[in-house]
Amino acid sequence: GQNIDQPTEMTATEGAIVQINCTYQTSGFNGLFWYQQHAGEAPTFLSYNVLDGLEEKGRFSSFLSRSKGYSYLLLKELQMKDSASYLCVPLTGGFKTIFGAGTRLFVKA
Amino acid sequence: EAEVAQSPRYRITEKSQAVAFWCDPISGHATLYWYRQILGQGPELLVQFQDESVVDDSQLPKDRFSAERLKGVDSTLKIQPAELGDSAMYLCASSLGQGVIGDTQYFGPGTRLTVL
Numbered sequence: 001g002q003n004i005d006q007p008t009e010m011t012a013t014e015g016a017i018v019q020i021n022c023t024y025q026t027s028g029f030n031g032l033f034w035y036q037q038h039a040g041e042a043p044t045f046l047s048y049n050v051l052d053g054l055e056e057k058g059r060f061s062s063f064l065s066r067s068k069g070y071s072y073l074l075l076k077e078l079q080m081k082d083s084a085s086y087l088c089v090p091l092t093g094g095f096k097t098i099f100g101a102g103t104r105l106f107v108k109a
Numbered sequence: 110e111a112e113v114a115q116s117p118r119y120r121i122t123e124k125s126q127a128v129a130f131w132c133d134p135i136s137g138h139a140t141l142y143w144y145r146q147i148l149g150q151g152p153e154l155l156v157q158f159q160d161e162s163v164v165d166d167s168q169l170p171k172d173r174f175s176a177e178r179l180k181g182v183d184s185t186l187k188i189q190p191a192e193l194g195d196s197a198m199y200l201c202a203s204s205l206g207q208g209v210i211g212d213t214q215y216f217g218p219g220t221r222l223t224v225l
């Protein structure tokens with residue numbers, strides 16, 4: 001079956017670093033997306049990993065380990081506007097995206 | 110920057126009425142998706158089109174929901190009759206084409222439906 005496991009909620013302080021972990025089980029695998037979704041808005045694309053390792057894009061980095069079924073999103077220099085839900089979205093062998101509820105991140109001053 | 114367009118942004122209706130949502134994908138995107146998102150949950154795929162053909166509607170409640178993409182460009186999602194449990198955000202997304210490694214879905218702003 002298909003399964004995604006992320007923490008439901010996390011809280012961090014402005015200016016800090018936070019790591020959002022995701023483990024997944026899918027029927028085949030063709031990469032993993034991270035999306036950001038602010039309350040009441042649509043998801044926006046952050047990153048895509050298909051090979052093992054770290055992809056850095058500004059303050060955001062995403063890591064993938066295919067053998068462990070594990071990914072994380074790293075947010076540096078947190079800002080209040082980073083308060084949002086972060087969705088870990090694997091792409092299955094049949095090219096279907098699997099959306100879970102994501103992790104709600106609260107950034108406090 | 111190209112965007113997915115959706116209308117209306119908000120819709121309030123009474124139960125048993127009919128509602129329709131419209132989506133215009135990014136130009137050149139062959140794949141179009143309709144999702145329903147209930148507060149606190151992740152998006153749930155209702156229907157997926159590849160050009161004008163439905164490739165996945167396994168989660169679409171076909172007794173009341175219908176979707177079409179007649180010319181393979183814009184799309185309409187209809188609910189008739191609406192029920193209280195249909196209150197949710199309806200999201201449309203598009204991508205270049207399913208089956209492509211890294212095929213990224215881009216979402217429109219969504220339609221917030223409230224059924225009274």
